[in-house]
Amino acid sequence: MTTDPVTDVLVIGGGPAGSATALRLARLGHAVTLIDRAIFPREKPCSEYMSPETVRHLHGLGVLGTLDAAGGAALEGTQVFGPLGSRLVGRFAAAGGTPFRGTGLGLPRRVMDAVLLAAARAAGTMVLEGIVAHQLVRDADGAVAGVHARDADGAPRTLRARVVVGADGLGSIVARRAGLHAQGRVRRTAFVAHVAGVDGLSMTTELHVTRDGYVGINALGGGIANVALVVPAAATTAARGDPRRFFLERIAAVPGMRNRVSADRIVRDVLVTGPFDAMCRRSTTDGALLVGDAADFFDPFTGEGICTALRGAELAAAALDLALGRGGPVTDRQLRAYRVARRRAFLGKWLVERLIGYGMLAPALFDRAIARLERRGMADTLIGVTGNFVSPWKMLNPGFLLRMVM
Ligand SMILES: Cc1cc2nc3c(=O)[nH]c(=O)nc-3n(C[C@H](O)[C@H](O)[C@H](O)COP(=O)(O)OP(=O)(O)OC[C@H]3O[C@@H](n4cnc5c(N)ncnc54)[C@H](O)[C@@H]3O)c2cc1C
Structure with a gap:
């Protein structure tokens, strides 16, 4: 020894x-x-997305x-697609606050x-x-x-x-x-791959929320996208022995993802991580x-x-x-x-994360919140908060929260 x-x-x-x-x-x-x-x-x-505030730390x-x-990708913001068809688009440059710069990095x-x-x-x-x-x-x-x-x-x-x-x-x-160590309650597992030639890939991160999880797409530069599937940990027994098949089948079932990812375009194979939701x-x-x-x-x-x-x-x-x-x-x-x-x-930040995480467990409510945020011009604020350069307390007040769901 x-x-x-x-x-x-x-x-x-x-x-x-x-x-x-x-x-x-x-x-x-x-x-x-x-x-x-x-x-x-x-x-x-990892989805390999870095917000403008992350970029500021890297600069420091x-x-x-x-x-x-x-040679990464300069990311301009995020689009969220709700489980029942709603959609919001938030851009860093329009979010207010003091971003280090108007783009994140993939x-x-x-x-x-x-x-x-x-x-x-x-x-x-x-x-x-x-x-x-x-x-x-x-x-x-x-x-x-x-x-x-x-x-x-x-x-x-x-x-x-x-x-x-x-x-x-x-x-x-x-x-x-x-x-x-302490274990949280929402236990999810992720399947992540790098995929070439994803149709419609833009400089705006996509999050497609489903009834029991979500898919994220994120440009990494060089025509490659990071595609991440997040599902309840309990659902992953079906993936045993063949995570790539599970990944492709589940992705193909998400409305905004049809025909965008195929086996022959996977350039870094599927990595699996989880279950997560751990804290100390x-x-x-x-x-x-x-x-x-x-x-x-x-x-x-x-x-x-x-x-x-x-x-x-x-x-x-x-x-x-x-x-x-x-x-x-x-x-x-x-x-x-x-x-x-x-x-x-x-x-x-912990409160906002939990609000969003638990909100996703109620698909109809979550979908409605996305529609309201978009219609009422609040999407950029949300993206600035999750991008860590707009104070979370801009969201965590009764006025904002009520306008989100009422
Ligand atoms: C599916 C998914 C998508 C994500 N997407 C994003 C995203 O887009 N943007 C974002 O900001 N965050 C994202 N995250 C979160 C992000 O990946 C983590 O928060 C980040 O990696 C935390 O960094 P860390 O240094 O704490 O841990 P890690 O990056 O996990 O590093 C831990 C290191 O410890 C080493 N290690 C572990 N155990 C031992 C041991 N016993 N002995 C020696 N070494 C050990 C490991 O090899 C590893 O290198 C994502 C996470 C997941 C699961």
Whole structure:
């Protein structure tokens, strides 16, 4: 067994949350090690849409120039098709607020995550790929003090740190082993592919809501679209053994999708992820902190996960910088500032996500809300809120909510 030297910060996971946290802390002069079970570049099942606010965070991390040059799609807004035929179109440039720019970005995660991880490494993070964390190391007082892991050859390895950052995504092992994980009620599973030559593909993301889920289409540049099917987790037993067939059959049954996706146009095969709707009971404990999907994951419908991961990383790095600067062990109490900051930053967004997620469980009501939003000129506001550059409280008030359904 290899026991590595004790570092300041050990980040588990090199997705946007982990890379951004590592990058920020390394730039502040802390000794940071990041491990990921994958070897990058790696695929990640995701709709690969980034809102203008996500783009602002990427700019702040210094990677936007590289990502813009990678040939993605400049996305202008979102169209939502209701389960009973209603439709709304919202455009970022018309949403008000202060967008970083009038377009979002569609770009494969294979590219984006590798660029972010490379930036973390360039900032001084020691990046170890192909290493799976499976258990926490605890000190004599029970505080988290590192992880037990296995390297690519299956050899055991122990990594110790003053603080462990759980950025290991949906199903986080850090959240589970630390007793912080909680399961939500709306359990869905996603099937995601890259498809060439989708008829009618535009620079506006499409969301086709069905009675029990939805399909999202998102341009990625180069004539390729990301197509994601989201269905109740219980429905996926029919997909066992052949997710591609299941994906094609379910997509073909959605009114706005007929004849737009066929097997011969799939250029990156169907990836399956879920069931999701996970959150944490608490985002910190003695010696550890959760960020990104490890801390909370609701439904990808609003496409806010990457933005939340990057904003969460900003909050985590600020709190950890202070706690590490005090010397000694990093305690739950010292990390209170992070819990408070997360609540302040995300409460409105959490409420909007849940409003939309639970609203989708009532198709007639959801359809009516879409029709009202479009007819009453409120669609752009909705897109600005879900794009994270218009305050969620613009939606979360009785006036807006009543006009949406009455
Ligand atoms: C179907 C779908 C569509 C989505 N579409 C969008 C979208 O369009 N826009 C958007 O903003 N968000 C979207 N999201 C959400 C977005 O994908 C996530 O919120 C985002 O990836 C969170 O980043 P993260 O760094 O927290 O986790 P991840 O990106 O999942 O990264 C976690 C990393 O941890 C590593 N890891 C996991 N376990 C271990 C372990 N035990 N040991 C070592 N390493 C480990 C993994 O290999 C991975 O690299 C979507 C999600 C889904 C499921």
